[in-house]
Amino acid sequence: MTAVTAPRAVTGHSLWQDAWLVLRRNRAAMASLYLLLTTSVLVLFAPYLSPYGFDFTDWDHVSIPPSWQTAHIFGTDGLGRDLFVRTLYGGRISLLVGIVATSVSLLIGVSYGAIAGYVGGRVDQVMMRIVDILYALPFMFLVILLMVFFGRNILLIFVAIGAINWLDMARIVRGQTLSLKNREFVEAARAGGVSSSRIIRRHIVPNLLGVVVVYVTLMIPQVILVESFLSFLGLGVQEPMTSWGALVNDGAAEMENAPWMLVFPALFLTVTLFCFNFLGDGLRDALDPRDRSAP
Amino acid sequence: MLKFVLRRFLVAIPTLLILIGLSFTMIRMAPGGPFDGEKQLPPDIEANLRAAYHLDEPLYQQFGRYVFNLLQGDFGPSFQYRDFSVTELIRSGFPVSLRLGGLAMCLALLVGISAGTIAALRQNSALDHGVMATAMLGISIPNFVMAPLLVLIFAIYLGWLPAGGLGSGELSHLVLPVIALALPQIAYISRLTRGSMIEVLRSNYIRTARAQGLPTRTIILRHALKPALMPVVSYIGPATAAVITGSVVIEQIFSIPGLGRYFVQGALNRDYTLVMGVVVFYGVLIVVFNLLVDIVYRWLDPRVPL
Numbered sequence: 001m002t003a004v005t006a007p008r009a010v011t012g013h014s015l016w017q018d019a020w021l022v023l024r025r026n027r028a029a030m031a032s033l034y035l036l037l038t039t040s041v042l043v044l045f046a047p048y049l050s051p052y053g054f055d056f057t058d059w060d061h062v063s064i065p066p067s068w069q070t071a072h073i074f075g076t077d078g079l080g081r082d083l084f085v086r087t088l089y090g091g092r093i094s095l096l097v098g099i100v101a102t103s104v105s106l107l108i109g110v111s112y113g114a115i116a117g118y119v120g121g122r123v124d125q126v127m128m129r130i131v132d133i134l135y136a137l138p139f140m141f142l143v144i145l146l147m148v149f150f151g152r153n154i155l156l157i158f159v160a161i162g163a164i165n166w167l168d169m170a171r172i173v174r175g176q177t178l179s180l181k182n183r184e185f186v187e188a189a190r191a192g193g194v195s196s197s198r199i200i201r202r203h204i205v206p207n208l209l210g211v212v213v214v215y216v217t218l219m220i221p222q223v224i225l226v227e228s229f230l231s232f233l234g235l236g237v238q239e240p241m242t243s244w245g246a247l248v249n250d251g252a253a254e255m256e257n258a259p260w261m262l263v264f265p266a267l268f269l270t271v272t273l274f275c276f277n278f279l280g281d282g283l284r285d286a287l288d289p290r291d292r293s294a295p
Numbered sequence: 296m297l298k299f300v301l302r303r304f305l306v307a308i309p310t311l312l313i314l315i316g317l318s319f320t321m322i323r324m325a326p327g328g329p330f331d332g333e334k335q336l337p338p339d340i341e342a343n344l345r346a347a348y349h350l351d352e353p354l355y356q357q358f359g360r361y362v363f364n365l366l367q368g369d370f371g372p373s374f375q376y377r378d379f380s381v382t383e384l385i386r387s388g389f390p391v392s393l394r395l396g397g398l399a400m401c402l403a404l405l406v407g408i409s410a411g412t413i414a415a416l417r418q419n420s421a422l423d424h425g426v427m428a429t430a431m432l433g434i435s436i437p438n439f440v441m442a443p444l445l446v447l448i449f450a451i452y453l454g455w456l457p458a459g460g461l462g463s464g465e466l467s468h469l470v471l472p473v474i475a476l477a478l479p480q481i482a483y484i485s486r487l488t489r490g491s492m493i494e495v496l497r498s499n500y501i502r503t504a505r506a507q508g509l510p511t512r513t514i515i516l517r518h519a520l521k522p523a524l525m526p527v528v529s530y531i532g533p534a535t536a537a538v539i540t541g542s543v544v545i546e547q548i549f550s551i552p553g554l555g556r557y558f559v560q561g562a563l564n565r566d567y568t569l570v571m572g573v574v575v576f577y578g579v580l581i582v583v584f585n586l587l588v589d590i591v592y593r594w595l596d597p598r599v600p601l
Contacts, residue, residue, distance in 0.1 A: 129306070136310045136582050137317075140540040141574045144562050145321045225437050232439045232544060233559055245439070252443035252548065256451055266440045274435040 015210060015287075022286035029282025032275035039272060043095060046088035054089040055240035057081060063258055075260040077250060086242055087265050093243035094269070097158055097227040098220040104162025106216060109169025110208065114200050116170070117177025128174065131167050139164045143226065147235040154237055161226050165219060172215060176208050210287040217280035221273040228269060244269040296593070303589055307582050314578040315365070318571055319358055348372070361571075370572035375564050381572035384557055389576075392546065392553035396538045398473045403480035403534065408527065410481070411488025412515065418493055426485060433482030438541050442475040442548045459549040472549045476541050480534050487530055492523040528592050532585040539577055
């Protein structure tokens with residue numbers, strides 16, 4: 001199935017091994033991967049990396065620029081809170097939103113798309129028409145309405161963002177399912193008396209993983225962006241908790257006197273988005289069989 | 296063609312109804328109300344207020360009334376700006392937003408298409424890599440990060456341009472907001488153009504044109520550009536939606552009195568009718584625009600299946 005080049009065919013490579021080989025040669029994607037891992041580790045161990053808590057007010061050092069002596073390596077904000085710790089805690093929220101909301105839309109999108117594609121016929125038409133209709137809605141506005149409605153509960157932010165982002169996923173998965181469902185292995189399963197839901201779960205979905213992985217990598221930055229957008233408008237997470245979007249908002253208000261408050265969170269947010277996009281592009285090159293030029 | 300237009304209309308109508316229904320339900324179910332002020336109103340006054348705004352009727356009646364008024368172009372009174380109707384607010388805010396968004400779209404199309412074409416012509420050169428890296432940067436930097444950075448550099452450090460407001464309508468006040476709004480779209484459009492242009496330039500009829508000795512400029516402008524721009528045409532719909540959403544943030548940052556600012560203020564103050572009005576207004580705009588783009592696309596390329 002995969003285009004394995006002649007000399008390597010002897011040992012045999014799975015799709016994933018092949019993809020990894022291609023990906024490893026892509027320097028931008030690998031650098032992005034390492035940067036993302038580093039960020040995740042930093043964010044995870046945030047409480048142990050600085051003597052200050054994320055909501056601790058250091059009255060002696062209010063709004064100071066970055067300095068080593070005080071251990072405020074990114075400086076402090078107008079309330080004397082350490083910006084390094086706050087940036088990392090903000091990263092926790094941003095990355096968590098990225099993962100949880102993407103999982104939600106993954107779950108909805110994959111099951112919706114796979115069912116529509118596999119069942120086909122009128123069911124498929126109705127399901128896809130619904131997607132068309134939803135697709136035309138201005139979602140950012142609806143999310144803002146949701147935030148007003150839900151009263152800015154962090155868990156609901158996850159679900160709300162995830163629940164509106166599944167449309168593309170559903171379309172892609174449906175298209176792939178349509179091309180998979182008439183293949184021999186599915187027919188064999190059907191002839192063997194396997195139920196439809198089991199065929200979808202055991203035979204269709206595992207074969208979609210390549211496409212889905214690429215799309216997930218590109219969806220995470222979008223989701224992080226939506227959350228930052230909401231927090232920026234003051235509709236996301238609430239004080240004293242923070243996220244990158246909220247920090248950028250605080251920083252933007254103070255940028256004349258305290259530019260470091262804008263620069264550091266903005267840098268973290270941008271680099272993370274950048275890395276996810278590069279990694280996604282790299283994964284697409286690695287996992288998309290159509291684009292594979294024989295090396 | 297007529298059948299196609301009709302079909303698209305049939306999809307657009309339920310879309311709009313769902314949009315109105317969803318936002319109506321959500322904003323009405325939100326905790327807190329428009330009369331939760333600093334001080335508690337006496338109960339009978341509040342009851343009178345609710346009756347005056349028809350908030351005491353059952354929800355389905357309110358919804359029916361709202362849709363009925365909407366069809367006559369009446370978005371209802373604003374709850375926060377007591378002396379204005381939502382229609383008046385939209386009328387005052389939209390021209391500002393339209394100017395901002397329109398200029399941003401023009402800039403994005405102009406710069407994006409040129410950059411993409413140039414990158415495609417010099418494929419894999421340093422110039423191409425430069426344009427594509429910049430585009431990746433443009434996609435990755437959200438406009439609410441880009442806008443304060445632009446202000447920091449060009450307004451505060453260099454002092455070349457004003458940092459916000461509209462002044463008395465000079466163009467210099469719009470330069471930074473328009474750029475901040477257009478940058479991500481420039482990035483997307485240049486990537487799209489480059490990709491499809493490279494494909495078109497490889498096709499047989501372009502080779503024929505080259506073989507006939509036509510100058511490159513003629514080949515690009517007369518033969519390659521139109522087919523290469525088809526993906527860009529279909530991207531105009533989503534781009535408009537993105538620019539409208541982006542303008543919410545940009546208007547906030549640059550304190551521009553457009554519709555987006557009304558929307559955010561309305562959402563924070565639970566100004567039901569204003570928020571609904573803006574969502575419905577922009578929703579209609581986006582749906583209609585998508586419809587137009589689809590029709591134009593089909594007119595340009597009649598091979599598209601119905």
